[in-house]
Structures are given as C-alpha cells and as structure tokens.
Amino acid sequence: xxxxxxxxxxxxxxxxxxxxxxxxxxxxxxxxxxxxxxxxxxxxxxxxxxxxxxxxxxxxxxxxxxxxxxxxxxxxxxxxxxxxxxxxxxxxxxxxxxxxxxxxxxxxxxxxxxxxxxxxxxxxxxxxxxxxxxxxxxxxxxxxxxxxxxxxxxxxxxxxxxxxxxxxxxxxxxxxxxxxxxxxxxxxxxxxxxxxxxxxxxxxxxxxxxxxxxxxxxxxxxxxxxxxxxxxxxxxxxxxxxxxx
Amino acid sequence: xxxxxxxxxxxxxxxxxxxxxxxxxxxxxxxxxxxxxxxxxxxxxxxxxxxxxxxxxxxxxxxxxxxxxxxxxxxxxxxxxxxxxxxxxxxxxxxxxxxxxxxxxxxxxxxxxxxxxxxxxxxxxxxxxxxxxxxxxxxxxxxxxxxxxxxxxxxxxxxxxxxxxxxxxxxxxxxxxxxxx
Numbered sequence: 001x002x003x004x005x006x007x008x009x010x011x012x013x014x015x016x017x018x019x020x021x022x023x024x025x026x027x028x029x030x031x032x033x034x035x036x037x038x039x040x041x042x043x044x045x046x047x048x049x050x051x052x053x054x055x056x057x058x059x060x061x062x063x064x065x066x067x068x069x070x071x072x073x074x075x076x077x078x079x080x081x082x083x084x085x086x087x088x089x090x091x092x093x094x095x096x097x098x099x100x101x102x103x104x105x106x107x108x109x110x111x112x113x114x115x116x117x118x119x120x121x122x123x124x125x126x127x128x129x130x131x132x133x134x135x136x137x138x139x140x141x142x143x144x145x146x147x148x149x150x151x152x153x154x155x156x157x158x159x160x161x162x163x164x165x166x167x168x169x170x171x172x173x174x175x176x177x178x179x180x181x182x183x184x185x186x187x188x189x190x191x192x193x194x195x196x197x198x199x200x201x202x203x204x205x206x207x208x209x210x211x212x213x214x215x216x217x218x219x220x221x222x223x224x225x226x227x228x229x230x231x232x233x234x235x236x237x238x239x240x241x242x243x244x245x
Numbered sequence: 246x247x248x249x250x251x252x253x254x255x256x257x258x259x260x261x262x263x264x265x266x267x268x269x270x271x272x273x274x275x276x277x278x279x280x281x282x283x284x285x286x287x288x289x290x291x292x293x294x295x296x297x298x299x300x301x302x303x304x305x306x307x308x309x310x311x312x313x314x315x316x317x318x319x320x321x322x323x324x325x326x327x328x329x330x331x332x333x334x335x336x337x338x339x340x341x342x343x344x345x346x347x348x349x350x351x352x353x354x355x356x357x358x359x360x361x362x363x364x365x366x367x368x369x370x371x372x373x374x375x376x377x378x379x380x381x382x383x384x385x386x387x388x389x390x391x392x393x394x395x396x397x398x399x400x401x402x403x404x405x406x407x408x409x410x411x412x413x414x415x416x417x418x419x420x421x422x423x424x425x426x
Contacts, residue, residue: 081391088391095413096420099369104389107366108283109359114293118275120300 250316257307267304274317278324284385285328287353299327314399321400325382332378350374365423372422376415383408384415
C-alpha cells in the first residue's frame with residue numbers, strides 16, 4: 001500500500017504538484033450511517049427476499065394486450081350504460097317529463113353499517129340426507145292388500161249366502177205327486193202356488209205322468225150352464241169367452 | 246374486484262369454497278337487491294327479513310341453477326317473488342290495508358326519519374305506493390334500475406309490450422298525482 005502511495009505521489013509530482021497537498025482520505029469528507037457496512041449484507045439479503053416473495057405471489061400472467069385494451073373496454077361499458085339511461089330519460093321525456101327532474105337517489109334511511117355487516121342468518125347448512133328404510137313398505141300397498149282381502153271375504157260370503165238350493169228332480173220323479181196332492185186342500189194348493197217360486201206350474205205339470213187333456217177337449221165335456229156360472233164367479237164377460245170357445 | 250357471475254357460480258358448485266363464493270355473490274348484489282325489495286316493502290326490518298329469506302333460497306337453489314339465464318336475472322326474480330309473497334301474506338293477515346292510501350305503506354313512508362312532505366322525492370314515493378303491486382314493480386325496475394324491457398320480461402315473465410304499456414300508465418299516473426298534490 002505504501003509503495004502504491006509513493007507511486008501516486010511521484011506521478012502527481014510530474015503531472016500537477018499542487019494536487020499533492022489537497023490529496024486527503026475521502027473517508028474523512030463524506031459521512032455514512034453508523035454501522036452501515038456491518039448491516040449492509042443483511043439489508044441486501046432482505047431486499048432480495050422481498051423481491052422474490054413479490055414475484056411468487058403473482059404467478060399468473062395477464063392476457064396479451066389486456067392492459068392496453070382495458071381502458072377502452074371500460075369506456076365502452078360506460079357508454080352502454082349511458083345509452084340505456086338515456087333511453088329511459090327519452091322515454092320519460094315523452095310520457096312524464098316531470099319525473100326526469102326528480103332526484104333518483106334513495107331517500108329511505110338505512111342503519112349505519114348495514115351493508116358492511118350483512119350476514120345471512122338461518123339454515124345455510126346442507127339439509128341432512130333423507131333416510132330411506134331398506135324395507136320400503138309403502139302405506140298404500142298395505143291399504144291395497146287389506147282391500148283385496150276384504151273383497152275376497154265379502155265376495156265369498158255373498159256367493160255362500162245366496163247359493164240356491166239345487167232341485168233334485170230325480171227325487172221328485174219318485175214321489176207319487178198325484179196321491180200327495182190329492183190329500184191337500186184347494187186353499188193349500190193355491191197358497192203354495194202363489195207364494196213359492198221354486199217351481200213353476202209348468203214344471204209340475206211336466207213331472208206328472210198323467211196326461212192333461214187339451215183345454216178345448218176338456219171344456220167340451222163341461223156344459224154351457226156350468227161354464228156361464230164359472231164365468232160369473234170369476235167376473236169374466238160371458239160374451240168374449242163364448243166367442244173364443 | 247368484480248368477479249364474473251359464471252365464475253362465482255362455478256366456484257359455488259364445484260369447490261370446497263362454497264361459502265366464500267356465496268359471500269362474494271352477496272357482496273356483489275346485496276345493495277341492488279336490497280333497494281329493489283325496499284322500494285316495494287318500504288320498512289327496513291321487513292326488507293331485511295325478505296332479503297335474508299331470499300338469500301337462503303339462493304343458497305339452497307344455486308347448486309341446481311341451470312345458467313340458462315343470467316345470475317342477475319335469477320336473483321332479481323327470487324327477490325321479486327319473495328317481495329310479492331311477503332306483501333300477500335301481510336294482506337291475508339290483515340295487518341296492512343293496501344287499498345287505503347292513508348295507511349299501510351304510505352304510513353310507513355311517512356314514518357321514515359328522513360321523510361319530508363315538501364320534497365319531490367318523497368312525493369314520488371307516495372305516488373308510487375298508489376300503484377298496483379305489479380305496476381309498481383315495473384316502474385321501479387325501469388325508473389330506478391334503468392332495466393331494459395327485454396331483461397324485465399325475463400324477470401317478471403311478462404311480454405315486453407305489456408311491460409311498456411304498464412310503465413307508460415304508471416308514469417302518467419305518478420306525474421298526475423304529483424302535479425295534483
């Protein structure tokens with residue numbers, strides 16, 4: 001260092017001897033903060049770390065020409081809004097010009113901080129999942145089953161109680177009807193024929209072995225006077241019957 | 246920073262950040278929807294109830310939102326229906342007399358702490374309350390929100406022609422009311 005200093009002094013002697021006297025240590029002229037160099041490395045490392053963090057917080061990239069078009073896009077949107085508003089005003093100018101002059105600012109009072117503090121109270125949780133039993137017996141199916149059973153019972157009961165007695169014609173044929181009937185009085189016979197519906201007169205006749213003579217033949221054997229007497233008793237006009245005979 | 250509606254809906258439907266997406270939707274639309282409801286219902290507490298119920302319905306229904314309409318349109322429709330339902334309930338309970346302009350909503354307007362009968366803005370509010378409910382809705386959406394008829398038609402499910410006619414009648418009635426004092 002001393003050799004270097006000597007070299008500089010010798011050089012200055014040749015170039016400009018006046019400068020030798022003004023040459024002083026620069027550290028004696030400019031001031032620096034205390035502990036500047038002690039803390040310098042730490043300061044630089046912190047600055048580097050901060051720059052790295054900023055870069056890592058913004059990993060995304062904006063689309064190309066995004067910022068160059070941004071102002072234009074915003075102005076277009078503003079113009080569109082103005083168009084709508086001016087359309088409303090133009091409309092009112094025709095319908096009700098007075099309404100254009102009225103201030104549209106909200107006049108109703110709102111509690112302070114309402115919008116800043118607005119929270120939705122209530123059930124924001126997802127509703128619990130519906131529990132579906134494994135045996136999913138629908139109550140309507142139960143009702144249908146009961147209805148079917150009742151229907152079967154009722155139908156069976158209906159057919160059971162309304163069952164007609166079967167007529168044993170073979171047994172009837174064996175019965176000596178003529179002798180049996182001859183023991184009955186006329187009133188009993190008439191009463192039976194009027195009330196009983198289980199057998200018709202035609203069926204009784206068919207069962208008999210006795211051949212009943214035709215009516216015409218039978219009437220021929222009855223005298224006219226007997227016939228007239230009969231007709232009077234049953235209140236039938238005599239002349240009509242006479243014509244038929 | 247404004248986030249596009251479709252991104253908010255996507256986040257709500259597809260991520261674990263359902264609540265933050267929902268909160269973002271509330272922050273974005275709360276004031277617009279609040280004033281839309283308030284202009285119909287007038288009272289702040291009632292408006293708050295309707296707004297709360299409205300957002301609860303949004304929470305429950307947003308997962309199934311088909312996005313065949315704008316989110317904005319869907320929200321407005323829910324808010325409108327909730328407001329009309331609220332007014333209908335009040336009528337049925339008999340707590341409001343909406344046919345009498347000296348009571349009901351007109352009284353609520355006059356009860357507002359800022360009410361000033363001499364100011365045109367308040368006369369306008371009293372005039373609006375004289376309109377039938379749906380006409381009031383149409384007027385508010387067009388006059389205050391500057392909503393295009395096409396959009397209004399989607400919200401109210403009414404033809405544009407009918408809405409224009411309704412708005413014209415409403416504006417004339419209101420002007421006449423204000424002029425006659």
